Amino acid sequence: MVMNKKGYLRILEAVIAIIIVFSTVLLVLPKIEKNLSKAPPDIELTANTILKEAQTNDNFRNCILTTTNPQIDSTVCIKDTKY
Numbered sequence: 001m002v003m004n005k006k007g008y009l010r011i012l013e014a015v016i017a018i019i020i021v022f023s024t025v026l027l028v029l030p031k032i033e034k035n036l037s038k039a040p041p042d043i044e045l046t047a048n049t050i051l052k053e054a055q056t057n058d059n060f061r062n063c064i065l066t067t068t069n070p071q072i073d074s075t076v077c078i079k080d081t082k083y
Contacts, residue, residue: 060077063077064077
């Protein structure tokens with residue numbers, strides 16, 4: 001009984017071709033960026049505005065640093081700041 005070895009070689013060739021095609025597709029397709037830790041733009045803008053004000057205004061910065069209870073005293077710092 002004689003086995004046909006050409007069939008196995010064609011199957012192996014097809015499997016290698018499929019692997020090459022899928023590898024090429026995965027490398028060419030753009031990757032989706034995941035921004036899980038990024039804040040929404042409006043919150044980021046507000047935070048940057050507050051931080052910039054704290055950097056430039058000495059009275060605002062000192063008020064923030066000397067506040068003992070931020071939940072109660074945070075409005076005092078904002079009311080004292082002149083815009």
